[in-house]
Amino acid sequence: MERLGFGVIGVGTWGELHARVYANTHGARLVAVCDADHVRAHQVAVACGGAKVYTDFFDIVSDPEIDAVSIVLPDFLHHEATIAAVRAGKHVLIEKPLATTEAEALDILREVEIAGVTLFVDFHNRWSPLFQPLKHSLERGEIGTPQQVYYRLSDTLYVPTQMLSWSHHSTVAWFLASHCLDTLLWLMEARRHHDTIERLYCVARSRVLRDQYGINTPDFYLTTIEWASGLVTHIENSWILPESGPSIFDLKCEFIGSQGAYSIDASHHGAVKKSTHKVEYPDLFVSPTIHHHPMGFGTESIRHFVQSLQQGVKPMVDGIDGLAVTRLILKMEESLRLRQPVDVENIYVL
Numbered sequence: 001m002e003r004l005g006f007g008v009i010g011v012g013t014w015g016e017l018h019a020r021v022y023a024n025t026h027g028a029r030l031v032a033v034c035d036a037d038h039v040r041a042h043q044v045a046v047a048c049g050g051a052k053v054y055t056d057f058f059d060i061v062s063d064p065e066i067d068a069v070s071i072v073l074p075d076f077l078h079h080e081a082t083i084a085a086v087r088a089g090k091h092v093l094i095e096k097p098l099a100t101t102e103a104e105a106l107d108i109l110r111e112v113e114i115a116g117v118t119l120f121v122d123f124h125n126r127w128s129p130l131f132q133p134l135k136h137s138l139e140r141g142e143i144g145t146p147q148q149v150y151y152r153l154s155d156t157l158y159v160p161t162q163m164l165s166w167s168h169h170s171t172v173a174w175f176l177a178s179h180c181l182d183t184l185l186w187l188m189e190a191r192r193h194h195d196t197i198e199r200l201y202c203v204a205r206s207r208v209l210r211d212q213y214g215i216n217t218p219d220f221y222l223t224t225i226e227w228a229s230g231l232v233t234h235i236e237n238s239w240i241l242p243e244s245g246p247s248i249f250d251l252k253c254e255f256i257g258s259q260g261a262y263s264i265d266a267s268h269h270g271a272v273k274k275s276t277h278k279v280e281y282p283d284l285f286v287s288p289t290i291h292h293h294p295m296g297f298g299t300e301s302i303r304h305f306v307q308s309l310q311q312g313v314k315p316m317v318d319g320i321d322g323l324a325v326t327r328l329i330l331k332m333e334e335s336l337r338l339r340q341p342v343d344v345e346n347i348y349v350l
């Protein structure tokens with residue numbers, strides 16, 4: 001099998017994982033990495049067994065050895081690098097969120113169409129062993145018709161104050177609600193059933209991060225979503241959980257149906273406990289390393305992109321899925337501004 005050449009633009013926390021996956025996946029080869037921080041790019045290239053290093057994304061997208069790139073830049077910087085890659089004829093994997101404005105999202109979709117390249121948005125929960133059994137249960141009707149859902153995906157203060165240098169340019173909605181929204185849309189088959197979200201109401205507060213840390217971004221978003229079927233979902237995304245928690249994120253999800261329920265409590269799984277100066281539950285699901293190989297559902301979605309390109313088939317997530325989530329987060333912002341529920345329609349319409 002001919003190996004496809006991959007590049008990664010932005011090799012910070014998550015881009016490094018992309019680079020490691022391409023360097024460790026059958027049928028793929030990591031050709032180059034690109035980061036504005038040359039030292040960081042060089043470190044990642046060496047850690048992956050060698051790759052070319054670029055600091056300007058216009059240069060990496062011109063590399064003829066590269067067939068496809070991952071865009072793993074901060075949330076609000078996805079657009080320009082993606083357009084450059086697409087115009088250079090490269091297939092693109094874009095980290096979530098696709099874009100942070102509707103105009104940018106639509107522009108990406110238009111350019112992808114013109115160039116005839118493949119676009120995949122990395123909503124990796126669709127590969128999660130935590131959500132797959134729920135998906136199967138819903139398909140088989142085991143828990144009946146979904147009635148109410150509580151979904152919490154939050155981070156400790158470490159993420160906006162130390163891990164991300166750009167949290168003040170983004171929000172926990174772009175960073176985490178994007179995952180929740182795509183997961184719900186996928187579980188409920190919203191795209192196939194045409195716009196099943198009818199209305200949402202969002203409340204947020206900006207106090208702790210702004211006043212205690214000087215980071216001007218909301219502390220949390222609480223969003224209630226009404227679906228045409230009668231289902232009500234509540235999602236909770238916070239960036240101010242205490243750092244003493246056993247994991248940097250907290251994931252809980254409870255689906256209550258007319259015949260049963262399904263609940264997930266993954267970050268506080270307790271299956272493996274590490275006790276030093278504090279108690280931690282190591283990551284078993286997202287991207288654990290097994291014998292130096294990156295594993296977990298955070299890597300499965302990237303491998304799915306590789307396989308889709310090799311087989312010449314459409315990947316399981318595309319630009320329209322990304323556009324829908326971008327539109328919903330913009331609706332959350334609209335609801336915040338208006339301080340009232342807002343109607344939602346046509347999230348999938350171009």
Ligand SMILES: NC(=O)c1ccc[n+]([C@@H]2O[C@H](COP(=O)([O-])OP(=O)(O)OC[C@H]3O[C@@H](n4cnc5c(N)ncnc54)[C@H](O)[C@@H]3O)[C@@H](O)[C@H]2O)c1
Nearest residue numbers: 010011012013014015035036037072073074075095096097
């Ligand atoms: N951290 C996570 O757990 C995680 C998980 C999934 C997805 N994501 C998504 O991945 C993306 C990146 O997040 P991250 O946590 O890796 O951020 P990060 O800050 O760790 O990495 C971003 C990298 O981009 C580089 N960069 C910034 N501007 C650049 C430019 N113009 N040209 C080249 N390089 C540039 C920075 O130097 C940095 O190394 C975001 O969209 C985020 O939502 C993050």
